[in-house]
Amino acid sequence: MKLSSIRKKQIVAVSGLAMVGFLLAHLSGNLLLFKGPEAYNAYADFLHSLGPILWVLRLGLIGAVLLHIIFTVLIVKENRQARKDRYAVVQDHRNERSLAVKLMPYTGFVILAYIIIHLLDFTFADKTTIINGVDYGLYGLVITTLRNPLHAAAYIIAMFSIGFHLSHAFQSVVQTFGLSSEKSRPKLMLASLVFGLGVALAYSSIPLYVVATFR
Amino acid sequence: MAKDKIINVTLKVWRQKNAESKGHFETYDAKDVNVNMSFLEMLDVVNEDLILAGKSPIAFDHDCREGICGTCGAMVNGYAHGPDKAVTLCQVHMRSFKNGETIVIEPFRAKAFPVIKDLAVDRRSMDRIIAKGGYISVKTGNAPDAHATPVQKKASDLAMDAAACVGCGACVAACPNASASLFVGAKVSHMGLLPQGQPERKQRVQNMVWQMDSEGFGNCSNAYQCEAACPKEISVDNIARMNRDINRCGN
Numbered sequence: 411m412k413l414s415s416i417r418k419k420q421i422v423a424v425s426g427l428a429m430v431g432f433l434l435a436h437l438s439g440n441l442l443l444f445k446g447p448e449a450y451n452a453y454a455d456f457l458h459s460l461g462p463i464l465w466v467l468r469l470g471l472i473g474a475v476l477l478h479i480i481f482t483v484l485i486v487k488e489n490r491q492a493r494k495d496r497y498a499v500v501q502d503h504r505n506e507r508s509l510a511v512k513l514m515p516y517t518g519f520v521i522l523a524y525i526i527i528h529l530l531d532f533t534f535a536d537k538t539t540i541i542n543g544v545d546y547g548l549y550g551l552v553i554t555t556l557r558n559p560l561h562a563a564a565y566i567i568a569m570f571s572i573g574f575h576l577s578h579a580f581q582s583v584v585q586t587f588g589l590s591s592e593k594s595r596p597k598l599m600l601a602s603l604v605f606g607l608g609v610a611l612a613y614s615s616i617p618l619y620v621v622a623t624f625r
Numbered sequence: 626m627a628k629d630k631i632i633n634v635t636l637k638v639w640r641q642k643n644a645e646s647k648g649h650f651e652t653y654d655a656k657d658v659n660v661n662m663s664f665l666e667m668l669d670v671v672n673e674d675l676i677l678a679g680k681s682p683i684a685f686d687h688d689c690r691e692g693i694c695g696t697c698g699a700m701v702n703g704y705a706h707g708p709d710k711a712v713t714l715c716q717v718h719m720r721s722f723k724n725g726e727t728i729v730i731e732p733f734r735a736k737a738f739p740v741i742k743d744l745a746v747d748r749r750s751m752d753r754i755i756a757k758g759g760y761i762s763v764k765t766g767n768a769p770d771a772h773a774t775p776v777q778k779k780a781s782d783l784a785m786d787a788a789a790c791v792g793c794g795a796c797v798a799a800c801p802n803a804s805a806s807l808f809v810g811a812k813v814s815h816m817g818l819l820p821q822g823q824p825e826r827k828q829r830v831q832n833m834v835w836q837m838d839s840e841g842f843g844n845c846s847n848a849y850q851c852e853a854a855c856p857k858e859i860s861v862d863n864i865a866r867m868n869r870d871i872n873r874c875g876n
Contacts, residue, residue, distance in 0.1 A: 414834050415804075415844045415869045489802035492736050492843030498639075498650065499729045500705035503799050504853035509850045511801075581692045582847040585861070588869030592862050 416586070422481045428474035430576065437612055444619065447549035479522070486515065491610075510578040510606075517571040524568030533556050548598045554614075557624050569570035569571040573610025577603040629658045632724040636671065638683055639731045644747075660720040664707060665690060665697065667692045667719055684743040690715040692856065693769075695709040695791030698798065699744045702730040705795035705854040712858040713793060733798035736841040737805070748794050751808060755792075757836040758829035759812045761821050779820045789813035789857040799854030802843030807851035808835045810863035817870060830870040 413421075439457070444448045457464055464482035510517075539550025546553070552623060556562045584590045590598055634655045641648030655671050662670070665687050688696035692713040699714055700777060701707035707717040722728060732740050734846035737750040776784075777846035788811075796807035813830045822829070851862045 413870060414831075415838045416834060416868055419844060420868075453710075485846075489804075489843035489846070492803035492841055493734055495734050496738060497700060497703065497731055497734055498637075499703040499731070500700070503704060503850045511846065550866070579845075585865055586845075586868060587848050588865040588867070588872060590865050592860050595861075 415485075418481050418485055418588045421477055422485065425474040425478040425481070426579055427583060429478065430469065431574070431581075432471050432474075434611060437609065440613065440616055443549065443616055447546050450549045450552075451547045452472065475525075482518070508578065510574050513574060514578060517575040520568060520571040521575060524564065526562060526572070528568075529564030531561065553620055553624050556617045556620040559621060562621050565617045567612040568616045570610045572613075573606040573608075575606070576609060580605050609610045629679060630720070631662055632658050632722065632726075634658060634667075634719075634725070635727040636744070637727060637729045637783075638807065639681075640683070641740050642744055645678065645743060648740065658719050660718065662719045663690065663715055664701070664717040664719065665715050666747055684741070684745045686745045687715060692716045693711065693791065693853055695793040698793045698795055700729075700733060700798060702729055705733065705798040706793070706856050711856055711858050713791070713795075715725070716856075720739060721856065725777060733794050735797050735803035735843075737792060737803065738797065746794070748792075750842070751792050751805065753793060754809060754833050754836045755812065756807070757832040759816070759833070763821070767782035772821050776819060783862075784815050784818040785861050787818065787859065788813045788857075789814070790859050791857060793856060795854045796859075797842060799850040800843065800845075800850055801850060802846055802852075803843045804868065805837050805840070805842040806845035807855065807859055808865045808866040809833050810861075810865075811859045811868060813867045814863040817866065827874050830867060831874045834867070834871060836856075 439453050442453050460467075470575075532548070532555070535551060537548050537551050539546045539548075539554055541550055541554075556565065581590065581595070581598040582602075584598055585595075627800050636653045636655055637650045638653060639648050640651045653671055653675075655667055658667050658670070665685070668683060668685060675682045676717070686696050686700060688694045690697070692715060695713070698706055701714065701717070706712060706714045709717050709720065709721055730744060731745045732738075732746050733748075738746040738748055741747050757847075769810045790808065790811040792808065797803050813833055816829060817826050847861075849861050851864075852859065
C-alpha cells in the first residue's frame with residue numbers, strides 16, 4: 411500500500427506520541443527514587459510481576475521506536491532528494507525557526523545512542539547491589555551507576571536532547587493532524603517548549619540528586 | 626527636487642547555461658544604481674551592459690512586475706523574494722540594500738524546480754498539481770446569481786486568503802525540505818472552504834497530495850519557513866486544513 415507524505419508523517423507523529431506516553435510513565439516510576447529504596451524496588455517488582463502484560467507493553471514500545479525511526483529515515487531521505495543542489499546562502503525567514511527544528515536529527519541520534527547505554531546500564535545489568543551487606547537491588551544499581559559523573563552527565567545530556575526534541579515535536583504532532591490554528595499555534599509552541607523542558611528537568615533531577623547526595 | 630540616492634553594489638549571480646550544465650557564481654559590479662529602482666530594473670540595467678559587452682544576459686523570470694502574477698522569484702541573500710516581508714521579488718527596491726553590499730542571487734532550488742537557465746526555473750510541477758484538482762467541475766450555462774449560493778462570511782474570508790496564493794514557489798524555495806505543502810494547502814483550502822468545492826473535496830485533496838508527492842517535493846517538517854517567506858502571507862493553517870482533509874480520505 412502506498413502512503414501519502416502526510417500519512418507517513420502521521421505515523422512518525424503517533425509513534426512519537428506512544429514514546430511520550432512511555433516517557434511519562436517511566437518518569438512517574440523514576441521519581442519514586444526520592445521515596446527511598448523500598449518504594450522504588452517495589453515498583454520495579456510490580457512491573458516485573460505483570461508478566462505477559464509487561465511484554466505486550468515492551469513490544470508495543472519497541473514497535474513504536476522502530477516505526478518512528480524507519481519512517482523518519484524514509485522521510486528524511488525524500489527530503490534530501492528534494493533539494494540535492496544546496497543554496498550557497500540561506501537565511502531563516504523567521505527568527506522563530508528554533509534551534510530545536512534544526513537539531514531534530516541530532517537530538518534524535520543522541521536519544522537513540524542513549525537508549526542503548528541506558529539498557530546496558532540498567533535493564534541488562536545485574537541488579538544485585540550489595541552495600542554494607544544489604545542488597546539494595548535496582549535502587550542500589552541506579553545510585554552506584556549515576557554516582558559516576560560520566561554516567562550522570564550522559565543521562566542529563568540525553569534528557570535535554572529529549573526535551574529539545576519534544577519542544578518541536580509536540581506542536582508538530584498537532585499540526586500534522588491538522589488540529590492547530592493560527593490562534594492556537596503560538597500557545598501550542600509555548601506549551602511544547604514548556605513540556606519539553608519540563609520532561610528534561612524532571613528526569614535530570616534524578617542524577618543531580620544522586621550526584622549531590624551519594625558522593 | 627532632491628537628488629535620488631545612488632549606490633554601488635556587487636552581485637554574485639548564479640549562471641547556468643541549461644538544465645544539464647553545472648552552474649557557477651559570477652560576480653558583476655552594478656554601479657550608480659538609483660535606490661528607487663526595483664530589484665528587477667537593476668538586473669535589467671546590468672543586463673544591458675552585459676549585452677553591450679557581447680555577453681549573455683542574466684536570465685530571470687518576470688512578468689507583471691507588480692506582485693500579482695507569481696512569475697518572478699529568486700533567492701536574494703538567502704531569502705526567497707529578497708529581504709523584504711510579504712513582497713515578490715519585483716516589489717523589492719534597491720533601497721533595501723546598502724551601498725557597497727554584495728548581493729548573492731540564486732535560483733529557487735528544488736528537485737521539482739529544475740533550472741532552465743541562470744535564475745529561471747521550471748515550475749510546471751505546480752501546474753501539474755493544479756491540473757489534479759485546482760478546479761470545480763460545474764455544468765456550464767448562464768452565470769448564477771451572486772447570492773444563489775450563500776457563503777458564510779468567515780469561509781469566504783479564509784477562502785479569499787488562500788486564493789491570494791500566486792503560485793510563485795517561494796514556499797518551496799524557503800522550505801528546508803523543498804516541500805510544496807503550503808502551496809497545495811492553499812489550493813486545497815481555497816476550494817474546500819466554499820460550498821461549490823464540497824462535492825469534490827475528498828478526491829481533490831487526495832489527488833493533489835499524490836501529485837505533490839510524485840513530483841519529488843520534500844515532506845513538511847513544520848518549520849513554518851514557508852509562511853514567513855510567502856509574499857502573500859498565506860497561513861500554515863492551510864497546511865493544517867489539508868492534513869485534516871487527508872484524514873477524511875483513505876491514505
